[in-house]
Amino acid sequence: MRLSLFIFFILFALSGSFGQRVCGTLKYETSMFNKEFHSNQSNTQSRDTLPDEIISIPVVFHVLYNNAIQNISDAQILSQLQVLNEDYSRLNADASNTPNVFKPFAADVRIKFCIARADALGRPTNGIIRKHTNNVSYNIDDAMKSSVAGGDDAWDCNSYLNIWVCNLAGHNLGYATQPGDPADKDGIVIQFDALGKIGNLQPDFNKGRTATHEIGHWLGLKHIWGDSDCGNDGIYDTPQQSSYNNNCPSFPHMSSCSPNSNGDMFMNFMDYTNDACMNLFTTGQKNKIRSLFALNGPRNSFLNSSACDSVTESAGSVPANSTPAIPSEVSLSIYPNPIDHDLNIVALNGYELKGKSISIYNLTGSLIYKSTGLAAVNKINLSFLTSGVYLLKIGNNAEKKVFKIIKL
Ligand SMILES: [Zn+2]
Known part of the structure; x- marks a missing residue:
């Protein structure tokens, strides 16, 4: 093989390709932390969740833009909140696309996302911070989370979900911290043209599901294939599958370790399929998520957060x-x-x-x-x-x- 052709193949392999979902969460976790996790837990004594209580998550968006295109509109940002509230409530219009065999497993997680209306000091905010940055793009190294490094500092992660919106290098659509990661890094990062469902969006990722997926990680979920060949995601009602699915397979899609003829649950939000093909969380995933909010859970402090309330x-x-x-x-x-x-x-x-x-x-x-x-x-x-x-x-x-x- 000619050297130039060889180099081309190497570069192609390293860069990934357009049209496939690339979630940086696993790479981020393994490269940034030795799992010497800090506790995010508030000192404030709290309470346990009530049965099927709707849990409110105040959200603050940090928009870091290098040009006008990256400075996405308020409407695009608010369309993302709408998607989250549909997907985490099983109110998404495409819930009907869940194959009948999987419908009994589909769950309303009973989590509501609201735009922050007060900052940590109680001052009014519209929940959207915009900052020009000289960074043309960001790696998955948390620079966008630091004002000193040309980003914007996190708000208190005991009361807010931080969502940074910026231009990510290497075709990454987003990445998330997981419960227990350092407080000043806590939150998710989303590529500016994969956020929300209106505006100039990548065609395969134009329904706001990148944030649904990354918040799934922020709420303790793993990828549905367990990040290894026929791995285990720790959820009892997601079927084992050999690896991730890209694009939009047709049902049923079998893989080497499919437990039955239903095959992969490729329409789960924690797979890698296109936005238009994802449509459910399971009851097992719901239970895992909600366990984080229980007494002594790492996200328990959100039961006290009033940052969305106008009072x-x-x-x-x-x-x-x-x-x-x-x-x-x-x-x-x-x-x-x-x-x-x-x-x-x-x-x-x-x-x-x-x-x-x-x-x-x-x-x-x-x-x-x-x-x-x-x-x-x-x-x-x-x-x-x-x-x-x-x-x-x-x-x-x-x-x-x-x-x-x-x-x-
Ligand atoms: Zn992921």
Whole structure:
């Protein structure tokens, strides 16, 4: 073989090819971490998930653009949220394309994604940050997650799902961190022309399923083939398959380790098929995802996040460079939650509640209760509240903290 032809084949093999899904998550995990994981867990005492409770995930988008085309529209970004809310609720229009033999396994994960309406200090936001960058493209090395490196720093991963949108090198469509990865890296990265379902998108990846897939990783799911030949994804109801599927196979598609004549579940969101061919998570995947939100689970803190609720904006905006009076590492214990009778609010790490306002709002923003903190330990009788979800606000303006509480 002539040398130039040989080099061409080598380069082709290294670069991958257009038209195939390339997810960088496995490569990222193996190259970036020695699995010396840090805990993302909040110090705030929390509660367990309620049966089939809809879990809300506030989302912040960090759009890093080098040219106008990469600076995608708000409408394109919001179309991604719509896709996520359909796919994680089994409300996707193409759910009907799930083969009948697999339909009994399909699940409504009962997770809702909402655009962040307040930042970590309670200031109003539209949940979309835009920054020009001199980086023409990014490798899967987290540079987009660092303001110093020409990206944008993560928001608190105990309360927000960070989604970075940028131009990824090497045909990667996206990659994700997994539960337990370092907090300042936590989130997903999506190629700008594979995000959402409107705008100038790659034809095979134009229905927002790249983010559905990467958030699956962020929520603890593995690729359906277990990332090895006839591997194990740890999910009981996804059939074993020899490897990933590209493009759009026709059903049934058998592989060497198919357990029965149904073959591969290539339409699962955690395979590599085109956007138009993916349409389900299974009950096993749902259970795995929801286990992360249980008490002591790595994503449990999201049960407290109120970043999507407009009531947190009620204090108005504060200067962008103001320093919060309550340091972000301060933790408050709020228990029990759900509440039967008394609610206890205890400050840890020496932070005094004395003199701070304690307010409780309902979800329409009406003030239900107000008092002033008396000491480090506050016990509030809430037996007068009707059953439901409320927001507990401690402090005012830039120093406030907001928690979601449930009255039984
Ligand atoms: Zn993947």
